[in-house]
Amino acid sequence: MYYLREMPDKLTITVISGSVDRLTGMAVLVSGAVAMDVDVEIFLQLWGIYAFRKDKIRENTHLSEFEELGEEVMKRMVEKNVKPWHEVLKEAKELGNVKIYACSTAMDIWGVKLEDLEMVDDVIGAAEWIEKAKESNISIFV
Template sequence: MAEKSEGKKKLSMIVFSGTIDKLMPVGILASGAAAAGYEVNLFFTFWGLRNITKQGIRNQPAPIDKNYESMGPAMMAKMQEMKYPMWYQLIQQAKEVGEVKVYACSTTMEFFGIKREDLAEFVDDVVGVATFLDRAEGGIVLFV
């Protein structure tokens, strides 16, 4: 049960996008905020949601946005050279250091035929807009 959570330092993100160039900053912001003592809520919906299934994790890295396509291979190579964690590893690390909740959008799950058991282990709950708004209240909200 999602408990009442207003009045704390808080960062909530609606993760709508499913391309790696958007997922990476979600992981970076989530882990940075968690380390700084923020409560973090990640609400994955639409194209974002497809990346937090077990299959979605196996298929990482997700494709890059068409606008940055030419930069993709060089960026990936650099990240590997830096041993920079993937976005979902950053989220897993964030969960270890702070109060981080990962939510899946129930309506999108139905659109894509995704079952609860298909979701990656770091997903906490299947929720809807009312829960997101309740948890996000009074904090920073980003639509990514």
């Protein structure tokens, strides 16, 4: 394969959702990327920031879809040994090159600081995020 310029494979994920189902899907993709030696950068917006708050990350049970099936799907995930999304993400972060950024405006909305958030590396703005996303081969929105 030929590239116009050398750059590492990179996946960027913009996360506005704070729902456990969407975050679970996100975490699985991150660990898949890490296994494939793909760098990952994640940008947290509104509910994404809320879900990474140290005081919320473990107690959050909100689902974005099929709320009536929530109890059943949670039970199945436990049966099938699917780890909580934040544990999957933490493991991926330890194993690969995963950076997590928080949106400065959303931080302001929640009145939180970097040290109030789990696993988050830095606070950046939307323009800087777009610059990072421009350099990635895969970019998704959760």
